[in-house]
Amino acid sequence: MIDLHNHSNFSPDSNTPQSEIVERAIEKNLQVIGISDHDDLDTSFPYSYRLKDPAGYLESLSLLKRNSPIKLLSGLEVGIGSSCNTPPEGEFDYFIYSVHSIPGIDDLEIDNIWTLYLEESLDAIKGLTGPGFFGHIEFLRRYIKGHRELDNPVLLEELLRRLVKSEIGIEINTSGWRAPYNESTPQPWIVERYLQMGGRYITIGSDSHRACDVGSHVEKALSLLLDMGVREIFYCEKGTYMPLKI
Ligand SMILES: [Zn+2]
Ligand SMILES: [Zn+2]
Numbered sequence: 001m002i003d004l005h006n007h008s009n010f011s012p013d014s015n016t017p018q019s020e021i022v023e024r025a026i027e028k029n030l031q032v033i034g035i036s037d038h039d040d041l042d043t044s045f046p047y048s049y050r051l052k053d054p055a056g057y058l059e060s061l062s063l064l065k066r067n068s069p070i071k072l073l074s075g076l077e078v079g080i081g082s083s084c085n086t087p088p089e090g091e092f093d094y095f096i097y098s099v100h101s102i103p104g105i106d107d108l109e110i111d112n113i114w115t116l117y118l119e120e121s122l123d124a125i126k127g128l129t130g131p132g133f134f135g136h137i138e139f140l141r142r143y144i145k146g147h148r149e150l151d152n153p154v155l156l157e158e159l160l161r162r163l164v165k166s167e168i169g170i171e172i173n174t175s176g177w178r179a180p181y182n183e184s185t186p187q188p189w190i191v192e193r194y195l196q197m198g199g200r201y202i203t204i205g206s207d208s209h210r211a212c213d214v215g216s217h218v219e220k221a222l223s224l225l226l227d228m229g230v231r232e233i234f235y236c237e238k239g240t241y242m243p244l245k246i
Contacts, residue, residue, distance in 0.1 A: 001095050001222060002244060004034035004075060004133070004235055005096060005171060005205020010057045011037040012049045014209040015055045018060055021214050022068055028215035031237050032071045032244065035061060036096050036205070039088065040079030045101040051076065051079055051088075055212035058090055073237060077135060082123035094236030096171065096205070098135030099124050108144050108175045123145065130167035137170060137186040147181040150190075160194050169201025169234060169241070170194055172224070174217035188224055201234045201241055 006021045007014040015191040018035055029138075037057060038049035051057060061074040073093040079100045087095045102120045102243045105113070117140055125134065137159070141147045150156060163170060164206035176185035184191070191202065204221045223245060225233065 003031040003206050006201050006208045010052045016211050020211045024211045024214040034073040034075040036075035036077045040082040042081045081123040094130045096135040114150045115152045131241045133169040135170045136173035164197050164199045171203045171205045172221040173207050174208040177217040
């Protein structure tokens with residue numbers, strides 16, 4: 001069906017050519033595929049990933065789009081934070097806004113890590129408006145020992161409220177189903193809460209860094225959404241939300 005979160009060899013942590021992502025998407029019968037390489041705006045962290053060759057990235061996507069039998073979108077996963085959240089200029093179809101790091105924090109095992117992550121996320125989205133998707137809420141679960149769940153529902157509620165108000169969508173990031181905790185990122189109750197608060201703009205992304213993960217567990221995300229009564233999800237084309245019936 002759809003996968004808007006894929007990393008190609010324009011990201012420092014993937015070796016997959018863009019063409020292979022598209023080929024894999026066709027094999028998996030996806031209708032819409034988005035390539036969304038990393039561009040972390042704050043480069044002061046050891047694992048900050050800037051987009052390699054921004055002009056070449058867009059040019060290569062535009063060439064691929066001409067021959068693609070399925071809808072191919074030029075995205076970017078913009079790493080935002082309290083110090084910067086302005087996405088780069090360019091012919092992007094959409095942005096995934098992700099908080100990947102917290103200033104001054106390198107130990108994820110501290111007790112209040114989720115509070116700090118949510119505070120940073122709230123600061124990071126100040127002034128941002130949709131269209132666009134907030135990436136992988138609960139992202140730190142990948143790295144925290146024991147994959148400890150988010151534990152500050154009050155701040156989470158505030159984050160969701162602000163996303164809804166700013167018309168920023170969220171993604172169901174399916175990478176959690178490839179992790180030992182075997183759950184969507186974020187957990188289903190968080191998606192449900194976003195919907196209850198009036199959120200509409202939900203998309204699905206595998207967060208693939210290898211061709212074999214393109215489109216992985218998209219069916220699970222769809223069935224989760226259908227169970228919640230959702231009948232359409234969204235992608236963005238040229239900066240405009242487009243619905244897709246499910
Ligand atoms: Zn990310
Ligand atoms: Zn990603």
